[in-house]
Amino acid sequence: MTNPAELSPQELRILVAAADSGSFSAAAATLGTTQSGVSHAVRGIERKVGAVLFARGRTGARPTAAGTTAAAHARRVLRMLDVLVVDARAAARGTGTDEAADGPLQIAAFRSAALHLLPPVLERLAARRPGIEPRVRIVREVGSGTAGEVVAGRADVGIATLGTATPTPPGLVAGVLLEEPYALVHPAGHPAPRSLPLVDWTENCSSYTREWWAIQEWIPRATIEAEDDGAVLTMVAGGHGMAIMPALSLAAAPSTVRITDLGPGRPTRSVGYVTTPELAASAAVRALVRELRLAHTGAVAPPAWHTGDEPEAVPRD
Secondary structure, eight states, X not given: OOOGGGOOHHHHHHHHHHHHHSSHHHHHHHHTSOHHHHHHHHHHXXXXXXXXXXXXXXXXXXXXXXXXXXXXXXHXXXXXXXXXXXXXXXXXXXXXXXXXXXXEEEXXXXXXIIIIIHHHHHHHHHHHOTTEEEEEEEOOSSTTHHHHXXXXXXXXXXXXXXXXXXXXXXXXXXXXXXXXXXXXXXXXXXXXXXXXOBEEETTSOXXXXXHHHHTOTTOOOOSEEESSHXXXXXXXXXXXXXXXXXXXXXXXXXXXXXXXXXXXXXXXXXXXXXXXXXXXXXXXXXXXXXHHXXXXXXXXXXXXXXXXXXXXXXXXX
């Protein structure tokens, strides 16, 4: 078996293109080469690695478990080669790497973070580090979530919910940015909001929140399941139910809903960032994390926070 360290950057690009496209012919089109050239290169990569990386079939070439792992490492190695060039050029000019940060910055974020947390941060980042090119992808915070995008090498930074039932994957570094409280949201003016059906969505709660949820006798089982928090808010605003939602999801709540404090025992959700140790030292990631910390250290509360004046709960049968 050949030493895998002999894999060239071009071989890594071929590996990633084949894994991303699902076929050698599509990878060839992406890379501007031939299908036979990609197939030959992949066989060479497999010999060097000592494992079958793709399952070939009539419908294409799908990465095996080994191929998925190899492609994730390949993306991360290629990204670090980009960082090497940026930081080395800055050192040669005698400028600090932070001041010289440029190039693409891949960010994975869950929906409410992408809509309400990131925009002002990216605006300040653009003003201070115009060479950085942020590219944001919205990823559902279920399964591997945004942290999984970092592990797979598809994102430099993930804006993630931390301390949930799914721990931060090993090999990543993380930092908490804010603690957001949950609140009751319901149609404004409704005389008995706790009598309404519950609207919920898959991404909503961590195991910790669900433990709190389970001992609240007034919270029924959800009878309306929505696709995301935006759809939940629309359903509540339309008078179709109530919901228990975190503050970021309520940042743009319409005037037709009312947000009520759940009291001192209310659950909170930790929101933070995850990245790799190597990228944590890169100029672009450091610049983004600095702006995130400056803007979002501490706790946040939803708009129009009401305490102690919600309608009385209606007993349930």
